[in-house]
Each structure stands twice: as structure tokens, then as C-alpha cells.
Amino acid sequence: MIFVFFLILLMFIAAISACIFRDLISAVIASCMVSLMAAILFYLLQAPDVAMAEAAIGAALVTAIFIIAIRRTKRYEE
């Protein structure tokens, strides 16, 4: 139970720091951390298919697509 509380606290810290950072690449990596914590929580809720899908799609491909799109536009939020 303490383990679950710690994971949810980490997820909140990552989501709030995705809101605060001005460097867009750091914000994208914080949102990748949110996806990773959500994948661990999906596994703890006895849903292994969904955990695998969230880890493969949400944490790897969405982050890669964001970073490629940020490299074609500006990096710093003004």
C-alpha cells in the first residue's frame, strides 16, 4: 500500500513538473515518466495486456514522435 502511494506521488510530481518546465524537451521527458508510472500501476491492477501496450506505445513511441516534432520547431517556450 505504501508502494502504491509512493508511485502515485511520483506520478503527480512528474505531471506538475511537465507543466512548469520551460525547456520543451524536459517537459516531454516528464510526460514519459507519467506514462511509465501509469504502466506500473496498470500491472498492479492485474491488467498485463494494457501495461504492455502503455509501456510500448505511450512511453516509447509518443516520446519519440514528440522529440522529432520539437526538433523541427522551437525548443524553448517563450
Place this chain on the structure above:
Amino acid sequence: MIYYIGAFGLIFIGLFIILVKRNLIKVIIGLSILDTGVNLFLISVGYISKGTAPIFSKPGIESARMVDPVPQALVLTAIVIGVAVLALALSLAIRLYHHYGTLNLRKIKEQRW
């Protein structure tokens, strides 16, 4: 119960980013966080206390207390549709940058005249 609070918190943070932030890519990051929060909420509704995953891996497992499998099928579809929406939104953001030269939503609104 704590899973509900986690899912609601992610939904609120995602909505806050979409309403307040001005950079277009920040808004799309907020959309992704909102998506993750809604999926977490759907899975945590279908959880049964002390249940196991709905897979008959060995032929002798009994099906007395298995977790509800229907929300998992729905969330599997929702994750893939979420990534499709994000890819299309990012391509539109790239085109907007090349046309206006900036990604600040307030400056784009002023430049329309």
C-alpha cells in the same frame, strides 16, 4: 480508493495545462497527460479486490475471482487511438510553425488581421 485520486489528479493537471499554457506543444503534452489519466480511471473501475489477471495460463486455474476483462479491452483501443490523435496534432503544429513563424497562441491570434 487511492487509484481514483491518482486518476482524478492527472485529469485535473491535464485540463489545467490545456486551459492556461500558451505554447502549442505544451497544450499537446497536456492532452497526452489527460488521456493517460482517463485510461487509468477506466482500469481502476474494473478492479476486484484480491483478483487475478483474466488469463487461463495453466489448465487448472479456476475462474472464481478474476478481474473484469471488458474495461481492459476498451482501454487497449483507447491507447492506440490516443497515439493516432497525437501524431496528427503534431503534424498540424509543424505546419502552423512554418506558416506563422511562432508557436505562441496569443501571437497567432493577433497576427490574423
Place this chain on the structure above:
Amino acid sequence: MRKIISIVLLGIVALGIILSLARIPFGVSKTKVGGYYIDKGREETGAANIVTSIVVNYRAFDTLGEITVLFIAAVGLGAVLSTRKKHKREQDLEPASLVLYTGCRFLFPLILLFGAYIFIHGHLTPGGGFQGGAIVASAYLLIYLGCRGRRIPEAGTKVIESLAGLVFVVVGLLGLSFGGYFLLNFLPKGTPNVLFSAGIIPIVYIAIGFKVGSELAGIIDNLMEESR
């Protein structure tokens, strides 16, 4: 001013959601449809993974709609991003170092094999078409990032994607023609926990795995077309 209005609005939305959804109990069984799928799913479809039998057999039409949405997104991205003049300037990037280049080329078939294993055994273990397709797309992403200047041939991925989608629709129409309804499970069920069992579920999931993998690789190829 805008921040205050948005925080007040969010507060009203939060209060509405918490008051109306606080009556959902946590950890109690709520629906009866899930119970029916768990009890009857194994002998009606022959698959050991109940989530797979829901996604491919009981609710297969929703999976067809999802594949259509992914296809529309890939086509839209290709159409939006390709109307600029392609500046074919000289690729003056420094080539990748030897360790990186060799390591990525060594890992590429292993990751492809792992992704293929996951979508072939979708009805026996956790996994399936979408997860395996995403892992195959990650293998292509590794090649793009590690070995600069290599591109996968575009015509190959488009042909594989179209053929895989066609296989899914043809299997559904064959089910319609063998009496009954679209996407009827017409092949023999076999014994559970064996690789060749569960009717059309392995065939459909292999087609979905190929389609999703080549589609996501095509999305990454379109985005990286001329970025520095």
C-alpha cells in the same frame, strides 16, 4: 485574470465529478457481462487469453474501427507534411561511430523477432497485435536513430500495410459467406493452450501486428523526412 477564471472553472468541474462519481465503490464486481465472458469465453472461442477473445472475437467490429482510425491518422499526417518543397541538400552529418552502427544493426533482427513472438502468441500469453506492432516500430526507430542516413524503403511498408488490412476484411467476409454474420469464427477451435487453436484469432492478430507495425514506422519516417 485568465488563470483565476480557469482555476474557478476547474474547481466547479472537480466538485461536480467528485460528488457524482464518489458513489462508485472500489474493488466490487459491477457488471454481469464480464462474468459471462470469463465463464463461456474459453469453450466458445478456444483462446486462453480472455481479453484477446473479447478484442478479436466478441467485439471484433470495434477493432476494425480502431484500425481505420489509425489508418486515417497516418494518411492525414502524410498528406499534411508532404506539400513542402523537398530541399535535397547534401547530407553533411558526420557518420555514426562504428560501435553504435554495428550494435544497432545487430539488435535490429532480435527486436523484430521479439515483436513477432508477441503478436503470434496473442491468444496464449498477455500481448497481441497492438503491442507486437509497437515493438516492431521501435526496432525501426532504433535504425533511424543509430545509423544516420539509412531509410526504410517506403513502397515496401505501404504494400505490407495495405495487404494486412485487406487480409482482415477478407477473413471477415469469409465468415459472412460461411453462414451467419461478419467476422464469424469459422475455423475449428482446437484444444486450448496450443499454438494452432482458437479459430481465426491468430490469423487476425498476425494481420493486425503487421499493419500496426508498418503504419507506425511509416509515421516516424514521414516525420523524420528532412529534419536535421
